[in-house]
Amino acid sequence: MRQSPPQRVVVLAEGAWGGPDAKTGIGFVRYGHDSAVAILDSSQAGGNARELLGPRFDIPIVASLEETDRFRPTVLLIGVANAGGYLPDGWMPAIRGALRRGMEVWNGLHLFFGAIPELVELEHRHGGRIVDLRRPPAELHVASGRRHLPGRHVVLTVGTDCAIGKMTVALELRHAAREAGLRAAFVPTGQTGMVIDGWGVTVDRVPSDFVAGVMEDLVAQAEETADWIFVEGQGSLDHPAYSGVTLSILHGSQPHGLILCDEPTRTERKGWEGYPIDHDLARVARLHEQVAGLVAPARTVGIALDTRELDDPGARRAIAEAEWRTGLVADDVLRHGPARLFAALRERLAAPGTAAGAAVGGDRRERGDA
Amino acid sequence: MRQSPPQRVVVLAEGAWGGPDAKTGIGFVRYGHDSAVAILDSSQAGGNARELLGPRFDIPIVASLEETDRFRPTVLLIGVANAGGYLPDGWMPAIRGALRRGMEVWNGLHLFFGAIPELVELEHRHGGRIVDLRRPPAELHVASGRRHLPGRHVVLTVGTDCAIGKMTVALELRHAAREAGLRAAFVPTGQTGMVIDGWGVTVDRVPSDFVAGVMEDLVAQAEETADWIFVEGQGSLDHPAYSGVTLSILHGSQPHGLILCDEPTRTERKGWEGYPIDHDLARVARLHEQVAGLVAPARTVGIALDTRELDDPGARRAIAEAEWRTGLVADDVLRHGPARLFAALRERLAAPGTAAGAAVGGDRRERGDA
Numbered sequence: 001m002r003q004s005p006p007q008r009v010v011v012l013a014e015g016a017w018g019g020p021d022a023k024t025g026i027g028f029v030r031y032g033h034d035s036a037v038a039i040l041d042s043s044q045a046g047g048n049a050r051e052l053l054g055p056r057f058d059i060p061i062v063a064s065l066e067e068t069d070r071f072r073p074t075v076l077l078i079g080v081a082n083a084g085g086y087l088p089d090g091w092m093p094a095i096r097g098a099l100r101r102g103m104e105v106w107n108g109l110h111l112f113f114g115a116i117p118e119l120v121e122l123e124h125r126h127g128g129r130i131v132d133l134r135r136p137p138a139e140l141h142v143a144s145g146r147r148h149l150p151g152r153h154v155v156l157t158v159g160t161d162c163a164i165g166k167m168t169v170a171l172e173l174r175h176a177a178r179e180a181g182l183r184a185a186f187v188p189t190g191q192t193g194m195v196i197d198g199w200g201v202t203v204d205r206v207p208s209d210f211v212a213g214v215m216e217d218l219v220a221q222a223e224e225t226a227d228w229i230f231v232e233g234q235g236s237l238d239h240p241a242y243s244g245v246t247l248s249i250l251h252g253s254q255p256h257g258l259i260l261c262d263e264p265t266r267t268e269r270k271g272w273e274g275y276p277i278d279h280d281l282a283r284v285a286r287l288h289e290q291v292a293g294l295v296a297p298a299r300t301v302g303i304a305l306d307t308r309e310l311d312d313p314g315a316r317r318a319i320a321e322a323e324w325r326t327g328l329v330a331d332d333v334l335r336h337g338p339a340r341l342f343a344a345l346r347e348r349l350a351a352p353g354t355a356a357g358a359a360v361g362g363d364r365r366e367r368g369d370a
Numbered sequence: 371m372r373q374s375p376p377q378r379v380v381v382l383a384e385g386a387w388g389g390p391d392a393k394t395g396i397g398f399v400r401y402g403h404d405s406a407v408a409i410l411d412s413s414q415a416g417g418n419a420r421e422l423l424g425p426r427f428d429i430p431i432v433a434s435l436e437e438t439d440r441f442r443p444t445v446l447l448i449g450v451a452n453a454g455g456y457l458p459d460g461w462m463p464a465i466r467g468a469l470r471r472g473m474e475v476w477n478g479l480h481l482f483f484g485a486i487p488e489l490v491e492l493e494h495r496h497g498g499r500i501v502d503l504r505r506p507p508a509e510l511h512v513a514s515g516r517r518h519l520p521g522r523h524v525v526l527t528v529g530t531d532c533a534i535g536k537m538t539v540a541l542e543l544r545h546a547a548r549e550a551g552l553r554a555a556f557v558p559t560g561q562t563g564m565v566i567d568g569w570g571v572t573v574d575r576v577p578s579d580f581v582a583g584v585m586e587d588l589v590a591q592a593e594e595t596a597d598w599i600f601v602e603g604q605g606s607l608d609h610p611a612y613s614g615v616t617l618s619i620l621h622g623s624q625p626h627g628l629i630l631c632d633e634p635t636r637t638e639r640k641g642w643e644g645y646p647i648d649h650d651l652a653r654v655a656r657l658h659e660q661v662a663g664l665v666a667p668a669r670t671v672g673i674a675l676d677t678r679e680l681d682d683p684g685a686r687r688a689i690a691e692a693e694w695r696t697g698l699v700a701d702d703v704l705r706h707g708p709a710r711l712f713a714a715l716r717e718r719l720a721a722p723g724t725a726a727g728a729a730v731g732g733d734r735r736e737r738g739d740a
Contacts (some may be wrong), residue, residue: 248614
């Protein structure tokens with residue numbers, strides 16, 4: 001986990017800023033430990049990030065890398081996560097330019113820049129650094145079934161689909177814990193989380209045998225400096241493509257508490273026609289507890305809704321309905337903040353004498369009933 | 371799926387033949403499409419495979435590669451699957467010798483021989499071939515949620531632990547289907563299955579995002595030539611290290627039927643103390659159906675027991691108890707053959723008008739209840 005001084009980052013989002021593929025760049029601007037100094041998108045040059053993200057985010061959009069020199073940038077971030085993870089056309093000049101300036105280049109694509117001889121040559125000649133975020137750790141091992149240190153509270157965000165707010169909710173909950181004066185950490189499991197927090201592993205690229213082991217290591221690292229640990233989930237247990245990644249994270253991180261993320265207005269999985277999303281949140285919550293419990297007990301503590309498609313009364317109705325149907329606290333952390341969900345976690349996981357409180361560091365051998 | 375003439379294979383098991391690490395070599399000798407002509411283990415030179423495997427397996431154990439020349443071998447198989455997947459000490463001379471003879475070297479270790487310059491050089495100079503079985507396919511994609519062709523019956527072996535007979539049971543069931551005159555295929559998902567059947571992917575080495583996609587491709591390939599498809603499972607849904615691999619196989623292959631493998635005398639997971647094995651087979655079977663049903667409905671059709679630690683009356687009692695507790699057909703396929711389990715599959719999956727028969731190619735959208 002990094003302690004270094006913040007970097008000054010140019011977000012490369014040429015032709016893509018504000019669109020769905022720009023989620024790495026947008027997530028970084030919104031939550032990054034490091035500071036974004038400029039966004040590079042010639043199609044929106046002259047604009048400002050504040051138009052999309054609100055007045056707190058006064059970051060100019062520029063047409064070329066040269067225009068960012070006045071900010072003395074130290075990093076170029078590849079700000080897209082596109083389908084397939086390939087390099088968009090026309091992005092190479094900015095990447096070359098950054099390496100010629102001795103900057104770091106942070107790349108979350110499936111295409112590794114460290115495998116492109118021309119870029120490696122520029123890296124070595126000018127003293128920059130290529131960071132291929134999706135490259136798995138060199139040392140891999142299978143999970144051992146490690147237990148948590150006493151007094152730690154591990155919370156995992158899970159969801160009814162991909163791209164449904166799991167990273168955002170984990171970050172907002174960490175913020176709430178820190179606001180409460182607690183030692184709290186975020187465990188990044190994808191490339192966007194990694195650029196935001198400066199550490200972690202993109203687990204979808206790790207050979208499947210080792211994903212649970214990677215999760216054990218990440219959580220162990222977080223436990224060294226934090227008591228509250230918010231793990232970023234990936235995929236969903238019922239997703240035809242990604243369920244295995246989801247389960248490896250669930251069993252490898254052995255969370256005490258789960259926050260279930262849902263977007264009530266989403267119906268079908270994008271790209272997977274015929275696979276509707278299960279919005280029966282009580283059932284989905286029970287399923288997660290049961291499957292987690294095969295390795296270590298976990299309880300679903302709250303529901304995080306993404307209500308972006310609803311107006312304010314509609315959002316309040318959706319939240320009330322989720323609470324009524326599950327008996328759990330529900331909220332939209334972007335609309336109303338993370339305070340209510342974090343209060344629920346504190347009450348359910350940290351209170352002495354509660355079952356989950358007792359489970360921390362205690363006997364974790366009990367099994368979920370199938 | 372291979373149609374080539376059988377290879378003549380030397381099994382390299384130096385110092386290991388008959389021990390637990392030799393499972394790749396033993397599995398190959400017992401079930402391989404290709405023929406083993408000799409076993410190389412100087413510590414047992416002069417012996418014969420028949421001492422371990424029975425009179426059908428008349429294969430000499432020799433002390434050196436030179437002694438195998440009279441068999442005109444075409445392949446050297448690295449016959450161990452050791453923990454960590456590293457090359458045992460002292461094996462390099464035999465590997466070099468095989469490549470100098472222009473033989474193929476089949477390697478299921480995590481260590482890729484194609485990454486060792488000296489071996490690559492020998493391969494090119496002498497016209498041999500290095501086959502690193504664990505190397506993932508070059509083309510990877512995420513699962514699409516593909517449905518099966520009409521009339522196909524896909525059966526997956528699952529289990530209460532690792533190394534509990536999933537590959538063996540799948541192979542025995544294919545044998546039973548072929549004996550019945552049916553078109554049947556085996557889908558290898560590990561390195562031993564691959565050397566036995568000459569195709570497949572070792573899915574534990576595939577980046578986790580792509581395991582379900584690989585499974586879709588393998589099953590689609592099998593459906594081109596077979597009506598009955600027996601998929602080799604890996605790990606178990608409740609294993610702290612491998613559950614994600616297991617779930618990717620379950621959701622990626624979308625089986626119609628499951629055969630649940632168990633060893634009733636095994637108590638704890640080896641290497642994972644504090645993680646007992648759940649022998650409540652009715653519960654484990656329901657759990658698998660429920661989790662599979664998140665993507666496509668599957669039914670548990672039978673129980674395959676490994677009763678090696680029991681005498682004959684004890685084995686019969688264990689089988690009867692499993693049948694009584696689950697209401698399913700149970701048997702030990704090595705002790706009694708696969709006929710009863712295959713008959714159960716035929717009755718439950720292939721009979722017209724049954725629910726599972728109807729599910730084949732029909733509406734697969736129904737979901738398991740959590």
